[in-house]
Amino acid sequence: MEKAATYYRVSTKKQGKSKLGLQAQQNAVNALPDFEIIREFFEVESGKKKRRPILKKALRYCKKTNAVLIIANIDRLSRNALVVASILGSKVKFIAADKPFAKPLDHLEDAIKAEREGEAISRRTKDALREAKRRGVILGKNGKSLAEQNKAASLLFAQTVRPIIEGLKSEGYVTLQSITNELNKRKVAAYRPGAKWHKSTVYKILGKRQ
Secondary structure (H helix, E strand, C coil), rough: CCEEEEEEEECCCCCCCCHHCCCHHHHHHHHCCCCCEEEEEEECCCCCCCHHHHHHHHHHHHHCCCCEECCCCCCCCCCCCCHHHHHHCCCCEECCCCCCCHHHHHHHHHHHHHHHHHHHHHHHHHHHHHHHHCCCCCCHHHHHHHHHHHHHHHHHHHHHHHHHHHHHHHHHCCCHHHHHHHHEEEEEEEEHHCCCCCHHHHHHHHHHHH
């Protein structure tokens, strides 16, 4: 059985304390067979940040013990493609639980896609705030209220679509990729009108809870 260390990342201190999203990551990693987990590393940091002291510590540990570094998916490792590229260039072997047989270039492509999605979300948020300000909306308290409304809408959507995803799983579509493909094939509406389903979205839907 191969030795492995796991790395889990959450984006905020609130998520770290509540373990929001962490359990889903651990479930994904624990589903991998044939690995002996000898150490776990946890970090609370934005996926965009290059500074990642706990990740560096995990990499040093893996080099020292000749262990594999296991993550849930590339999003959890980093949303910065340069960070992922630097890890791919190191001597540490790592595996993403959602793509255990992926090649290094596959991981790099996923990181680039994740970074682009993050930039698109940031751009849409800035545009929405700018438009709200132009219309005279007083931000701050109202902005917080809007964020809470968006969060509630996202949770409601997750609760609505999760039974569809569970139904697909019962039909034999058990991987994130197969579920994503089938959702797009059956033209199941995504959260944003006209958008396509992505593995990261399915992963987040399955991880959302009341």
